[in-house]
Amino acid sequence: MPTSRIAIDSSLVSCCSPLGDSELSEAEAVETALIFGALSDPVRLRMLSLIASEDEVCSCALEGPLGKSQPTISHHTRILSEAGLIEGEKRGRWMWWHAVPDRLNQVARILAAPLPTS
Amino acid sequence: MPTSRIAIDSSLVSCCSPLGDSELSEAEAVETALIFGALSDPVRLRMLSLIASEDEVCSCALEGPLGKSQPTISHHTRILSEAGLIEGEKRGRWMWWHAVPDRLNQVARILAAPLPTS
DNA sequence: CCGTCATATTGATGTCTGTCAATGTTAGAA
DNA sequence: TTCTAACATTGACAGACATCAATATGACGG
Numbered sequence: 001m002p003t004s005r006i007a008i009d010s011s012l013v014s015c016c017s018p019l020g021d022s023e024l025s026e027a028e029a030v031e032t033a034l035i036f037g038a039l040s041d042p043v044r045l046r047m048l049s050l051i052a053s054e055d056e057v058c059s060c061a062l063e064g065p066l067g068k069s070q071p072t073i074s075h076h077t078r079i080l081s082e083a084g085l086i087e088g089e090k091r092g093r094w095m096w097w098h099a100v101p102d103r104l105n106q107v108a109r110i111l112a113a114p115l116p117t118s
Numbered sequence: 119m120p121t122s123r124i125a126i127d128s129s130l131v132s133c134c135s136p137l138g139d140s141e142l143s144e145a146e147a148v149e150t151a152l153i154f155g156a157l158s159d160p161v162r163l164r165m166l167s168l169i170a171s172e173d174e175v176c177s178c179a180l181e182g183p184l185g186k187s188q189p190t191i192s193h194h195t196r197i198l199s200e201a202g203l204i205e206g207e208k209r210g211r212w213m214w215w216h217a218v219p220d221r222l223n224q225v226a227r228i229l230a231a232p233l234p235t236s
Numbered sequence: 237c238c239g240t241c242a243t244a245t246t247g248a249t250g251t252c253t254g255t256c257a258a259t260g261t262t263a264g265a266a
Numbered sequence: 267t268t269c270t271a272a273c274a275t276t277g278a279c280a281g282a283c284a285t286c287a288a289t290a291t292g293a294c295g296g
Contacts, residue, residue, distance in 0.1 A: 019163070020170035020217065023183075029160035029167075037158035039229075041254075042147035045137070045154075049147075052138035060272065065141075069256055074274055076254090093263050093272045099138065108229040111157075111222045159284080178242065187286050192244055194284090211242045211293050 016106045035107055038083035043068060044076045051086055052099040059095040134224045153225055156201035161186060162194045169204055170217040177213040 016032070024032070038044060043066055050065060051057045062073050077097060080086045084103045089096050134150070142150070156162060161184055168183060169175045180191050195215060198204045202221045207214050 019167045019222070022167075023171060024164045024167040026160065026164070029163045032163055033158050033160045036154050036163075040151050040155035040158040042144065042151045043254085045147045045150055046142045046144070049137045049140075049142040053141060058272090068254095070273070071257080071275080072255055078274085090262095090273085095273065104137070104229045108226040111226040161284085176242090186284095188243070189245080189287080190285055196244085208243085208293095213243065 016110050018112055019110060032110065035083045035085075038079050038085060039107075041076070043072075044080055047073075047076055048080060048085060048099065051097050052104075056096045056098050059097065134228050136230055137228060150228060153201045153203075156197050156203060157225075159194070161190075162198055165191075165194055166198060166203060166217065169215050170222075174214045174216050177215065 017028075039048075047062060047066060050062065059073060059077060062077075063070055066073065068076075077086065077088065077095075081088055081097075084100060085107075086097050086099055088098075135146075157166075165180060165184060168180065177191060177195060180195075181188055184191065186194075195204065195206065195213075199206055199215075202218060203225075204215050204217055206216075
């Protein structure tokens with residue numbers, strides 16, 4: 001029931017505490033690695049950049065700029081969405097994607113340094 | 119020549135502008151993907167967590183907690199340091215590692231959303 | 237110099253991953 | 267319904283990666 005690859009939602013709880021605060025558990029590390037893994041590909045980074053630059057972007061508007069085949073685009077949108085970084089909505093025949101700012105900030109906070117050492 | 123603190127100097131320039139600001143170039147995407155790639159492994163995340171929790175950590179103090187062989191530890195420290203996330207100093211026979219807060223913040227800023235708070 | 241300890245490097249191996257062609261699925265149009 | 271367009275899924279393959287055993291490097295102590 002829980003560990004179903006797309007179960008990132010429930011993991012929001014155990015996710016994203018600053019790296020230096022406490023030592024990551026094995027489970028947290030695996031979960032977090034999945035998120036950063038989604039960000040570790042040049043095509044997905046440019047894809048996320050394209051999506052985050054607009055309110056909404058259709059899948060069909062990604063193939064051209066990214067220079068990848070349709071199955072490959074579908075593959076990458078899936079990984080980004082499973083990481084919670086983008087969300088999609090199907091309207092008619094088109095799939096519309098938008099970034100998830102809250103999630104991006106949440107992930108950013110993992111890396112936020114322990115502040116000015118005060 | 120400007121920011122020459124870490125060995126990654128050249129990449130610091132083209133790196134780390136917020137994803138939504140402007141569309142990533144291919145080169146920027148490749149560069150950024152390398153950084154997130156360093157963060158996409160559970161062992162390296164726990165390793166970075168361990169290092170960031172202390173002022174300094176010896177390589178020899180990582181094998182135990184992480185449960186990996188010595189060559190594997192060396193492999194992972196190398197990847198983290200090449201990404202600029204940790205820095206090492208060899209004193210005697212021991213290698214001492216410390217996190218690079220500036221770099222972590224820099225990477226975090228890549229994901230910082232364009233001021234949502236709507 | 238010799239032996240030992242901490243780390244780096246090399247080589248081999250099993251696994252993961254990005255890619256696309258082919259095919260399946262679903263929604264609108266004719 | 268039948269045809270077409272937009273995506274998703276499957277299967278296959280090449281390249282990348284994590285891992286460890288074996289070996290090399292380099293620093294200390296005797």
